[in-house]
Amino acid sequence: MEEFIAGWTARHGTGRDGLLPLLHAIQAEAGHIDDALVPAIARALNLSRADVHGVITFYHDFRRTAPGRHVVKLCRAESCQARGGAAMEAAAARRLGVAMGETRADGQVALEPVYCLGLCAIGPNALVDGRPVARIDAAALDRIAAEVAA
Amino acid sequence: MKVYVSRDMASVALGADDVARAFADAGCDVVRTGSRGLFSIEPLVEVETDEGRIGYGPVTPVDAAAVLARTHPARLGPVEQLPFFAAQQRFTFARCGIIDPLSLAEYGAHGGWQGLETARAQSPQAVVDAVKASGLRGRGGAGFPTGIKWQTVLDASASPKYIVCNADEGDSGTFADRMLMEGDPFCLIEGMAIAAHAVGAAHGYIYIRSEYPFAIRTMRAAIEASAHLVAPFTLEVREGAGAYVCGEETALLDSIEGKRGQVRAKPPLPALKGLFGQPTVINNVLSLAAVPFILADGADAYAAVGFGRSRGTMPVQLAGNVKHGGLYEIGFGITLGELVNDIGGGTASGRPVRAVQVGGPLGAYFPPSMFHLPFDYEAFAQAGGLIGHAGITVFDDSVDMAHMARFAMEFCAVESCGKCTPCRIGSTRGVEIMDRIIDARDGAPVRAKAADGGYLGKALYSRAPDRVDVSPDAQTALLRDLADTMKYGSLCALGGFTPYPVLSALDHFPEDFGASAPVKEAAE
Numbered sequence: 001m002e003e004f005i006a007g008w009t010a011r012h013g014t015g016r017d018g019l020l021p022l023l024h025a026i027q028a029e030a031g032h033i034d035d036a037l038v039p040a041i042a043r044a045l046n047l048s049r050a051d052v053h054g055v056i057t058f059y060h061d062f063r064r065t066a067p068g069r070h071v072v073k074l075c076r077a078e079s080c081q082a083r084g085g086a087a088m089e090a091a092a093a094r095r096l097g098v099a100m101g102e103t104r105a106d107g108q109v110a111l112e113p114v115y116c117l118g119l120c121a122i123g124p125n126a127l128v129d130g131r132p133v134a135r136i137d138a139a140a141l142d143r144i145a146a147e148v149a150a
Numbered sequence: 151m152k153v154y155v156s157r158d159m160a161s162v163a164l165g166a167d168d169v170a171r172a173f174a175d176a177g178c179d180v181v182r183t184g185s186r187g188l189f190s191i192e193p194l195v196e197v198e199t200d201e202g203r204i205g206y207g208p209v210t211p212v213d214a215a216a217v218l219a220r221t222h223p224a225r226l227g228p229v230e231q232l233p234f235f236a237a238q239q240r241f242t243f244a245r246c247g248i249i250d251p252l253s254l255a256e257y258g259a260h261g262g263w264q265g266l267e268t269a270r271a272q273s274p275q276a277v278v279d280a281v282k283a284s285g286l287r288g289r290g291g292a293g294f295p296t297g298i299k300w301q302t303v304l305d306a307s308a309s310p311k312y313i314v315c316n317a318d319e320g321d322s323g324t325f326a327d328r329m330l331m332e333g334d335p336f337c338l339i340e341g342m343a344i345a346a347h348a349v350g351a352a353h354g355y356i357y358i359r360s361e362y363p364f365a366i367r368t369m370r371a372a373i374e375a376s377a378h379l380v381a382p383f384t385l386e387v388r389e390g391a392g393a394y395v396c397g398e399e400t401a402l403l404d405s406i407e408g409k410r411g412q413v414r415a416k417p418p419l420p421a422l423k424g425l426f427g428q429p430t431v432i433n434n435v436l437s438l439a440a441v442p443f444i445l446a447d448g449a450d451a452y453a454a455v456g457f458g459r460s461r462g463t464m465p466v467q468l469a470g471n472v473k474h475g476g477l478y479e480i481g482f483g484i485t486l487g488e489l490v491n492d493i494g495g496g497t498a499s500g501r502p503v504r505a506v507q508v509g510g511p512l513g514a515y516f517p518p519s520m521f522h523l524p525f526d527y528e529a530f531a532q533a534g535g536l537i538g539h540a541g542i543t544v545f546d547d548s549v550d551m552a553h554m555a556r557f558a559m560e561f562c563a564v565e566s567c568g569k570c571t572p573c574r575i576g577s578t579r580g581v582e583i584m585d586r587i588i589d590a591r592d593g594a595p596v597r598a599k600a601a602d603g604g605y606l607g608k609a610l611y612s613r614a615p616d617r618v619d620v621s622p623d624a625q626t627a628l629l630r631d632l633a634d635t636m637k638y639g640s641l642c643a644l645g646g647f648t649p650y651p652v653l654s655a656l657d658h659f660p661e662d663f664g665a666s667a668p669v670k671e672a673a674e
Contacts, residue, residue: 017426019408024360024389045408058410058567060392061360077322078507078557082470082545083498115394115511115561117361118325119160120543121189121468121475130363132163 001037004029005044014045019055023062032063068103068110070148072096073127074136077116080123088124088136095141096148109148151218153178154196154203156247158185158332159364160325165210166193172211176218184333186247187477188234191226205229234493239455240479241443241463242436243326246333252371254379257336263379265442269344277348278304281441283449285461290316290397290434291509291538291643293460293527296441299431302421303349306429313345313354314406314425314432317369318390318397320359321510323469323541327435329477330465331358331365334439335372341438343380344445345431352383355425357402359390394511394565398642399432401567412567413642434539436465457483460526468494470507470543480525487521490544501546505659507554509538511561512647514654515551534654536647551659552591556584558651562644573645576636580652583632586618587625591664622664626656 008025012018022041026033033056042049056062074092075085093099096109103110119125122134128144136144155161155170173195174180186194194207195217205226206217216222226232229247240246249256257263269277282297303311315338319327331338342354356373358366366389373385393411395401400414403425424430440462444452453461460482466489468475473495490496490506497503505515514535516523523529530537545554559580566573588594619625633649640646656663 015408017406017408020388020391020405024391054410055408058393058412059390062391075322077561078511078554079323079470079541079543081554081557082543082549114361114392115565116320116322116324117159118319118328119163120323120325120470120541121472122160122164122192123470125163127361132159134160134163 001026001030001034002040005037005040009044016045016047019045019047019052020059023056027062032066035064066107068107070109070129071112071127072109072129072144072148073112073114074100075115075117075123075125076113077120079116079120080125083123085124088141091138092126092136092141092144095145151178152181152198154181154183154198156185156192156194156333157182157251157364158329159362160189160329161185161192161194162364164189164192164208168211169193169195169209169214172214173218176214178218181250183249184246184251185329185477186229186235187243187329188232188474189476190474191229191232194226194229196229202228205232234474234476234478238479239463239481241447241452241455242337242439243330243334243465243477243479244443245337246329246477249334251333251335251368252375254336254375257334261446262336262442263340265445266340266343266347266380268445269347274304274348274350277344277445280444280449281348284440284444284452285449285456285459286437286440286444286452287460287527288434289436289440289464289539290399291536293537296433296437299421299433300345300348302419303351303429303431306422308422308429309350310353311349311351311429312425312431313342313349313351314403314430315342315354315356315435315438316397316399316402316432317356317358317362317365317435318402319362319435319539320394320397321512321539321541323507323510323543324467324539325469325541326465326467326477326539328362328365330435330439331362332368335369336376337439337442338369338435339372339376339380339385341441342385343383344441345433345438346380346383349429349431351431354383354385355388355406356385357388357390357396357406359396360392393567394561395567395642395644398644401642403430403432410567412569413644415641436539455481457481457524457526458528460528464525464537464540466525467539467541468544469541471497471499471546472542472544473498482526483524485521486516486523486525486542487518489525489542490521494542494544497544497546499546499548501548503544504547504549505545505551505554505655507543507545507651508541509536509650510541511558512536512643512650513538513541514650515554515658516654517658520658534657535650551655551662552584552588552664555652555655555663556581556588558648558655559584562648566644570639570641570645572636572639573641573648576632576640576645577648580629580632580636580648583625583629586620587622587629587663590620590622590625591662626663626665629656
């Protein structure tokens, strides 16, 4: 990953405002941002390790450990709640065998909260490996469970 | 045959990609547009005929043959003549759902770039004056006059200056920014280029939340396609990383600078010391996207519509448990009841409407008895609420308002940036108070042993849980006190406005809080 960081700064520069784009790029490349990379990121942008650590841990999107092979992000916000989101959240946890905010022990699937996908009139909504799914009901959960079993 | 299918994220979530593929396989020339904005008819297919574009929806891939034979029962006729669309006043969303969002030719053919041409033929001061005369107010929620903000940046002597578009649309129940960026991205780019000319900026940023991958992709493509038309002004997209508080303008600026998205104390105003400490115009997507119309059609045409000091149109978003949810752009002044009942058609579940939340997670809950309220910044403020980004989330009678109040506190605790104490600590204490209220209401066994007497007796404030008075009356008094501290003591709207949903739920639905006070509206 050291070369990846060097290549990125060669293209985009070493300004501090590049930190979020660089973190996004690392996560897109490696799936997560390992703590072991923090010193290299800090050196590349001339920041302190504490500064980089602070930014990584501030934002919900940045992961410090590898995610599940599949990620189901289920919306917990008000508009989805108004359409039965809480019941679907409980059903999804049962159906996928993993609690909200956790990765299943076998590493196959993670169920994560998201606060609004902007599909607020057709909830409850989810992102399944980045693909938007609306009007989630029991049948949709079955399809999602089959999809993430692969 | 030419057919139109939306590529909007909501349409895709309902299966529009499969529908588009089926029509392409049937030999059609498929144009992917933005969404028209009514989701109960999505996925929508519009077929080009001699009588214009005829809509069919909702349709599935297997319906392609019947639609092309014009025998499908889901025939809607011309979409713009449907009741949901006929009465709208689409100033900002005029092209959304109609054109291919990334076609420069179609954007130009539908009136695009006229606002920028008009602006560039005028002095910066004349452009700022036009925006002032239009009465346009910040559509992000605060409602600050856009022209006055621009004037401050124009008058600032420091250089360089920046244009920043706040596209961190985190409020639940809102999706207008997303729809515009996916359905008419050049409109936003044109608005930002006009702002750049007006204040003398050379570079702009669009900060889009990571939950909107479609919008990020479309905006990046649109920026590339239109670079030669807005030059020398340059633009780039910055992607958020899942922090709601970055929708607060100063937190957003810190996030672009590569820092934790923490709120700055104001003053200094971002207009004078904003991004990288330089004068910065920071506006919401809808504010900037309203500007091309104002320049092209004139400030008077925009200001002619509206109510009181709220001029122009508002793209209202009907969301949650509503039958006809979607985007409804209309002049200010329409009542809440008209929006929810007449246009939205009541709840999707068919049960009675019990509450609506206006303005996202920081907006107040209103009962149907307040549906006479006109959509207007001042009227909502007077009624103890806010318009915010004009999202309306509808709830039916199965909603537990104490639970929603608890959620408001929980959300604030999850998303607090941590800089100020009332928000960081207050939100967690708020969740604890709501848990005690809900437990007492439900007759759950008291979590901590209730002390009787002791040398201080039962107290509102105590570090020892067994000495706290857990009666609903005592806890609601404590909740009001906490809300007061959060409202007046927080640095930004996250902590400062979380009391709106909490206290409005308590005031309008006391029965859900186990209140001993008589219920205002007796059940029929």
